[in-house]
Amino acid sequence: MTKITMKEIAEFAGVGKSTVSRYFNGGYVKEETRLRIEAICREYHYQPNSVAKTLKAHHSYQIGVITPSIDSRTSARVLTALDEQLRLSGYTPLLINTNHNQIRELTSLESFSRMNVEGIILLATQxxxxxxxxxxxxxxxxxxxAQEMAGAVTITLDDYTAGYDIGRKIGTARHRAVCLLGVSENDKAVGRTRKQGILDGLKETGITQVDxxxxxxxxxxxxQVVRAYLKDHRPDCMICATDNLAMAAFKELHTAGxxxxxxxSLTGFGGYDVCEVLxxxxxxxRFDYERExxxxxxxxxxxxxxNPVESVKIGYTFIHGESVIER
Structure with missing residues (x-):
C-alpha cells in the first residue's frame, strides 16, 4: 500500500495540515476531527515518523500578540475573537499592551523574537x-x-470604501458646513486612507470645503478639540473617524445646545453596540472586528x-441610524 503523507491525511479529513500536526503532537482538535484522523490513519496504517514527531514536540503552542490598548472597544473585540480561536486550536496567546507607545511596540517585536513563540500578531497603529x-x-x-505593509501578510479593514460611502451619504443630504474630526496621518489606515475616502465621497457630491x-x-x-471648535464655528455636520470620537462630539454638541x-448631523465608524442606545x-x-x-x-x-497565505481585507455594514438628517 502506498504510504500516505500528513498533507494527504489533512485533505482526506477536510482540515488543514496544522490541525493534523496538532493531533499528532498532543494539541487540541475537535472530537469529530480527531475521530476522522484516527480512522484515516487506521485505514492507511499510518505511523508518524518518530524523529519528526520528536522535533515537532518542541512546539511551544504560544503566539505573541502586541496591541496598542486593551481598553478600547475595537481592540477588545479583536482580541477576544483571536484568543478564542487560538485556544480552540491548542495555542495560547501571550499579550503585550504597548499603550500606544511606539518604542514599546518595536521592542516588543524584538522581545518576542527571542522568546519561545511560534508566531507574532501585531495590531499596529502605524x-x-x-x-x-x-x-x-x-x-x-x-x-x-489594521495597517498595510509591503511584503507582509496583513489583515486590514476596507477603510477607503467605508469612508467614501459616509462621504456620499453626507453629500447627498446637502450639507454644506462639514467638519471632519480625525486623527494624525501617521495612522495610515484611519488618518489617511479612511480620511481620503470621506473626502472623495464628499467631493463626488460637490462638497470640497471641509474643516x-x-x-x-x-x-x-x-x-476638548470639539469644544474649542464650536466656540467659533457652526457646522451642520460632523463626520468622526471613529465611534469613540463621535460620542465625544455628541456630548459636546448636546452641551452646546x-x-x-x-x-x-453626526456620523462615526466602528459600529459599537453602545451607539445604538444613543x-x-x-x-x-460597522466593521467585523470578530472576523478580523x-x-x-x-x-x-x-x-x-x-502553508502559503494571502493578505485579507475585511468588509463592513453601513448602519443607517437617526443621527443624519434626511433631505
Whole structure:
C-alpha cells in the first residue's frame, strides 16, 4: 500500500495540515476531527515518523500578540475573537499592551523574537521604516493587523470604501458646513486612507470645503478639540473617524445646545453596540472586528504549518441610524 503523507491525511479529513500536526503532537482538535484522523490513519496504517514527531514536540503552542490598548472597544473585540480561536486550536496567546507607545511596540517585536513563540500578531497603529526593518528580519511568521505593509501578510479593514460611502451619504443630504474630526496621518489606515475616502465621497457630491480637526483616539482629548471648535464655528455636520470620537462630539454638541440631527448631523465608524442606545442612534460603519481576530488566528497557524497565505481585507455594514438628517 502506498504510504500516505500528513498533507494527504489533512485533505482526506477536510482540515488543514496544522490541525493534523496538532493531533499528532498532543494539541487540541475537535472530537469529530480527531475521530476522522484516527480512522484515516487506521485505514492507511499510518505511523508518524518518530524523529519528526520528536522535533515537532518542541512546539511551544504560544503566539505573541502586541496591541496598542486593551481598553478600547475595537481592540477588545479583536482580541477576544483571536484568543478564542487560538485556544480552540491548542495555542495560547501571550499579550503585550504597548499603550500606544511606539518604542514599546518595536521592542516588543524584538522581545518576542527571542522568546519561545511560534508566531507574532501585531495590531499596529502605524507602520514605520523601523517596523518594516524588524519584521522583515524576524525568522518567525508575522501578521500585521489594521495597517498595510509591503511584503507582509496583513489583515486590514476596507477603510477607503467605508469612508467614501459616509462621504456620499453626507453629500447627498446637502450639507454644506462639514467638519471632519480625525486623527494624525501617521495612522495610515484611519488618518489617511479612511480620511481620503470621506473626502472623495464628499467631493463626488460637490462638497470640497471641509474643516479638519485633528485629535487622538481618546474621548477626553476629542471633547476638548470639539469644544474649542464650536466656540467659533457652526457646522451642520460632523463626520468622526471613529465611534469613540463621535460620542465625544455628541456630548459636546448636546452641551452646546445643538440638536442632532436637526441642527447638526453626526456620523462615526466602528459600529459599537453602545451607539445604538444613543438618542438619536448613530449613523455609522460597522466593521467585523470578530472576523478580523478569527482570521488572524487562522492565518498565523497556517503560516506556522508552512502553508502559503494571502493578505485579507475585511468588509463592513453601513448602519443607517437617526443621527443624519434626511433631505
Amino acid at each position: 507602520i514605520t521604516p523601523e517596523h518594516e526593518r524588524i519584521i522583515h528580519k524576524l525568522r518567525l511568521p508575522v501578521i500585521v493587523l 479638519f480637526l485633528e485629535t487622538d483616539f481618546s474621548f477626553a482629548a476629542s471633547r 445643538y440638536r442632532i440631527p436637526q441642527d447638526v 438618542t438619536p442612534s448613530l449613523t455609522t460603519i 481576530g478569527r482570521t488572524a488566528a487562522e492565518l498565523i497557524l497556517e503560516m506556522i504549518a508552512g
